[in-house]
Amino acid sequence: MEFVQYHPTGLPGTGILITEGSRGEGGILVNKDGYRYLQDYGLGPPDPWPRNKAMELGPRDRLSQAFWHENQKGRTIDTPHGDVVHLDLRHLGEKRIDECLPMIRDLATSYVGVDPVHAPIPVRPVVHYTMGGIDTDIDAKTRIEGLFAAGECACVSINGANRLGSNSLTELLVFGARAGLGAARLAEAEVSHADEAAIREQAAAGDRVGRLFRNTGGGESVAGLRREMNATMESGAGIYRTEESLSRSCAVMNDIRRRYADVVLEDKSNVYNTDLIQALELDAMIDIAGAVIVSALARRESRGAHQRLDHERRDDEAYLKHSLAHYVAGEDPTIDYRDVVITRSEPGERVYGGAHK
Amino acid sequence: MNERHVDLEILRYDPETDEEPAFQTYRVPCQEDWVVLDAVNYVKDVLDRTLSYRWSCHMAVCGSCGMMINGEPMLSCKAFVRDMPDRIRIEPLANFPIERDLVVVTDDFMDKLASVKPYLIPREEKAIEDGAHVQTPAQLKKFKQYTLCINCTLCYAACPQYAHDQNFTGPAALALAHRYNLDSQDVGRGAREDVVASNAGIWECSFVGACSDVCPHEVDPAGAIQQTKIASTVDYFMGLLTPERDR
Numbered sequence: 193m194e195f196v197q198y199h200p201t202g203l204p205g206t207g208i209l210i211t212e213g214s215r216g217e218g219g220i221l222v223n224k225d226g227y228r229y230l231q232d233y234g235l236g237p238p239d240p241w242p243r244n245k246a247m248e249l250g251p252r253d254r255l256s257q258a259f260w261h262e263n264q265k266g267r268t269i270d271t272p273h274g275d276v277v278h279l280d281l282r283h284l285g286e287k288r289i290d291e292c293l294p295m296i297r298d299l300a301t302s303y304v305g306v307d308p309v310h311a312p313i314p315v316r317p318v319v320h321y322t323m324g325g326i327d328t329d330i331d332a333k334t335r336i337e338g339l340f341a342a343g344e345c346a347c348v349s350i351n352g353a354n355r356l357g358s359n360s361l362t363e364l365l366v367f368g369a370r371a372g373l374g375a376a377r378l379a380e381a382e383v384s385h386a387d388e389a390a391i392r393e394q395a396a397a398g399d400r401v402g403r404l405f406r407n408t409g410g411g412e413s414v415a416g417l418r419r420e421m422n423a424t425m426e427s428g429a430g431i432y433r434t435e436e437s438l439s440r441s442c443a444v445m446n447d448i449r450r451r452y453a454d455v456v457l458e459d460k461s462n463v464y465n466t467d468l469i470q471a472l473e474l475d476a477m478i479d480i481a482g483a484v485i486v487s488a489l490a491r492r493e494s495r496g497a498h499q500r501l502d503h504e505r506r507d508d509e510a511y512l513k514h515s516l517a518h519y520v521a522g523e524d525p526t527i528d529y530r531d532v533v534i535t536r537s538e539p540g541e542r543v544y545g546g547a548h549k
Numbered sequence: 550m551n552e553r554h555v556d557l558e559i560l561r562y563d564p565e566t567d568e569e570p571a572f573q574t575y576r577v578p579c580q581e582d583w584v585v586l587d588a589v590n591y592v593k594d595v596l597d598r599t600l601s602y603r604w605s606c607h608m609a610v611c612g613s614c615g616m617m618i619n620g621e622p623m624l625s626c627k628a629f630v631r632d633m634p635d636r637i638r639i640e641p642l643a644n645f646p647i648e649r650d651l652v653v654v655t656d657d658f659m660d661k662l663a664s665v666k667p668y669l670i671p672r673e674e675k676a677i678e679d680g681a682h683v684q685t686p687a688q689l690k691k692f693k694q695y696t697l698c699i700n701c702t703l704c705y706a707a708c709p710q711y712a713h714d715q716n717f718t719g720p721a722a723l724a725l726a727h728r729y730n731l732d733s734q735d736v737g738r739g740a741r742e743d744v745v746a747s748n749a750g751i752w753e754c755s756f757v758g759a760c761s762d763v764c765p766h767e768v769d770p771a772g773a774i775q776q777t778k779i780a781s782t783v784d785y786f787m788g789l790l791t792p793e794r795d796r
Contacts, residue, residue, distance in 0.1 A: 205582065208608040299608065302627065303582070415594035458598040461563050464649035467598045 193324035193480070193517055194488035195353045195497040198431055200255035202318030203304050205273035210315055212357050214296050214308075215248040217288065219281045221255070222312070223267040229277070233258040235545045246545045253354045253497050254544065256317035260431045271314060278312035285309075317431060321360065323351040323497065324483075327516065332371035338378060340371040349514065353496025404471055410454020414470045417448050417455070421474075421481055424448075429485055434502045438489045442524070445485060449478050449522070483517035483525050490527045491515060508539060552578045555630060557588055559600065560640040562647050570647060572638075573597075579630045585637065586614050586625040589651075602651035609765055612701030615642050616651055622706035622763050642706040644715075658702050661718050664744050665726035670737030688733040695728035695773055697766040704760035704770055716749040720760035720770035723751060727773040730780070738784075746781045754778075 201210045201221075215221070218241065223229045228247065231238050235250040235258070242249055259277060262268050268275040281289055281296075286309045289297055293308075300306045300313045325347035332340045332348065342348075343364050351359055428441025452475060459467035493507035494500050512532050517525040555577050562570035575596050577588045586604055593600050604614035607626045614625045617640040619633065630637070645653035675682065704720035711717050726745050730738045745751055754774045761771040 206607060302629070303608075305582070413594075414598070459601075461565050461599070461649070463564055464601045464652045466593075466601045 193322070193483040194491055194515060195323040195351075195355075195495075196319060196429075196484060197252055197321040197323060197355050197497050198256035198317040199320035200252055200259060200317050201279055201315040202320075203299070204271055204276050204314055204316050206303055207318040208299055208303055209318070209320070210279060210296055210299070210313060211293075212249075214279065214281060214293050216242060217281070217292050218242050218284055219248065219279050220283075221248050221315075222278050222280055223262050224269045224277075225267065226278075227267075229262050229267065230255065230258055231545075233261065237545065243546065250544045251354055251542075252320075252357070253499075256431050257499060259317050268316075269314065274316060276314035276316045279308075279315045280312040281308040282310065282312065319426075321355055322480075323347070323353065323355050324487075324515075328367075330370070331374045332367045333374060338375075338382075340375045342367040342371040347514075353498060355497075400475075401468065401472070404455065404457055404468060405460060407454070407456050409456070410451075411456050412451045412454040414455055414467070414474050417451060418470075418474055418477070421445065421448055421477065425481055425484070429481075429488055432499045432501050433488055434500060435489065436502075438485055442482075442485045442489065445478065445481050446524070449482070452478060479519065479525075486524050487515040487517050487527055512539065552580060553630070554635070555579045555588060555633070556636045557592060558636060558638045559589070559592070559651070560647075561600070561650050563599075563649055581631060583630045584626050585616070585618055585623075585628040585630060585633070585639070588630055588637070589625060589639065600651075601649045610699060612699030615701045615703050615706065616640065617643055617706065622703040624701060624703070624765050627765055642702060644706050644708070644712050645702070653702075655702060657715065658700075658705060658719070658721070661722040662700070662725065664718065665722050665729075666737055666741050666744075667722075667725045667729060669729065669732065669735050670740055671734060672736045682734055684733055691733075692728045692731035695724050695731070695768055698724060698728075698764075698768045698770075699766060701765060703763045703765065707759040707763040709757055709759065710753055710755055714749075714753065717753045718744060718747075718750050720754075720774065721768075723754075723777065724768055724770035724773035727777050730777070738780075742781065742784070745777060751777045751781060 199209055201212075201215070202208060203210065220228055220241070221230060228238050230236065230247045230250065233254065235247050235254060238247055241247055245251075248255075259268070262277065263275050268277055281293070289309055296313075297308055300308050304314060306313050322344060325345050326334050326341040328334050328341050328346045328348045330348065332342045332346065334341050344360065346363070346367065348363065348367050350362060424441045424444040428437040428444075455471050455474070457465075457467050457471060459465050488498060491498055491511055492500065492503045493511045494504050495506050495511065513529040514532060516528050516530060518528070519525055557575045557577055558572045559575065560570050561567070561573045575592045577591050577596075579588050579591075584607075586607060589600070589602060590604075593602075602614070602616070604626065605611040606613075609624050609627045612624070615622060616625045617623075617638075618625065618628050619638050622642055625639075639651065641647050641651045641653045645655065645657075648654045698721055700721060702721065705711050708717070708720055711719050723745060726741045729735045730741065751774050754771070756771060756775060758771040761767075761769045764770065
């Protein structure tokens with residue numbers, strides 16, 4: 193769960209994605225001085241462009257990390273919605289932009305008031321995709337009998353510590369189909385039987401909802417706790433992490449978990465109650481945040497989307513492993529590991545920019 | 550950043566407690582770059598947690614935040630407050646039953662989508678070993694526009710025919726049928742004809758074109774329906790001339 197992908201080019205404020213396609217067409221990323229800064233981070237030389245695995249077409253983790261460093265050096269641009277760099281498409285011309293990137297022109301014009309034909313688009317890394325998830329096998333089966341998972345919620349491990357764009361389609365179309373077919377087969381084959389333990393668990397889950405409805409004291413708000421969670425996860429478990437930043441966020445999340453007990457529902461209706469849904473979602477997100485932090489703390493190396501400033505090297509000896517977080521009610525999850533099975537592709541040095549050619 | 554106070558008049562309805570829907574007004578400090586959804590989220594997060602509505606992506610892709618905004622069906626994530634007057638009236642999408650507040654019941658729409666067989670009906674099944682299904686850019690271009698539909702149902706809220714007769718299959722579902730009929734990999738036009746050319750299908754459309762006006766992705770369902778009318782008419786006369794012809 194420690195591997196959370198930042199997409200390098202989202203719009204500030206809303207986080208709306210400006211597709212990689214705009215860089216594929218030849219869009220360039222420049223800092224406040226108009227300089228293509230990616231060449232300073234092992235992604236150059238800048239020309240010729242665009243070319244695969246170089247400069248703006250480098251991997252998402254490296255591009256997001258490069259932004260962080262530019263920001264530290266004070267070479268990003270300050271806006272009311274946070275610091276940005278510029279994605280410049282102007283040299284592509286209006287015809288090409290309209291033909292190949294009509295949606296990007298529409299989004300940028302609508303949401304940040306910038307027409308990419310005439311001005312560069314302000315962009316910044318935005319939280320995008322969780323590579324980890326519910327542990328499943330190749331048939332989308334989880335460890336819970338009869339429960340299948342597919343898509344971003346699942347981890348069937350087609351992504352490593354980083355993730356390639358559009359891999360979510362494989363997760364949905366291939367493993368979604370496998371999950372559906374598998375579940376149907378199971379339902380046909382199995383004679384349903386009363387599972388007392390499962391029934392007791394369901395009753396307990398029902399009680400969780402009842403408790404939220406009955407709670408009157410405290411007065412913590414879902415929106416308030418969610419904002420605090422967002423802030424601490426961004427500052428402590430974001431693009432770069434340290435033992436200290438993660439520990440701080442861990443303490444904040446533990447505090448938020450305690451305060452969650454005082455969440456009071458304003459909405460007591462049984463019909464489409466989104467106050468209840470958001471409270472339940474927050475409960476789950478607090479658990480997820482805990483799993484991200486604790487697995488990130490335990491991984492004392494840097495790999496893909498997990499970058500530790502206090503452990504900068506990749507350590508295949510100790511950490512060529514999947515972290516498995518196990519839920520413990522009311523506390524931090526426990527972590528253990530499973531070896532990564534290497535089939536065709538041996539892990540190698542990640543080299544970009546064409547220097548290796 | 551500049552703040553502007555806007556009054557949102559939101560139609561509220563909880564079937565457990567309310568006899569009928571009624572408006573409730575909220576004063577919201579809006580920022581310059583906000584969309585109506587941001588203002589509604591402000592109500593939910595700060596002023597009144599009992600308000601129910603659907604939303605997800607906030608970038609006009611998921612199609613779930615459609616609302617009547619000052620009488621027009623719009624995606625609230627693409628309706629900018631800066632383009633609106635100081636009082637904004639927000640209601641659930643027209644022509645659908647209200648489930649709760651701004652949430653409507655979309656079962657009828659979902660049934661209609663399924664009724665047009667919205668999937669490829671190939672001439673023959675092709676085994677994985679036989680390789681990829683090939684389609685040229687020109688073949689793709691014929692129907693690509695109609696693949697852009699996000700099922701937001703704004704076109705049903707705008708359609709005077711659907712308002713008049715809920716049996717009408719409606720714009721998005723008919724445009725989707727047209728999308729598959731135009732696909733070079735598909736031979737299902739005959740199988741879809743039962744629904745598409747029925748007395749609830751294309752011929753009920755009076756070509757007002759409101760569906761295409763409100764479509765956030767310029768799918769042009771009205772155009773699709775008119776093209777289907779022509780194709781269906783040709784099919785009908787070809788059937789008279791050559792009765793043995795396989796549609």
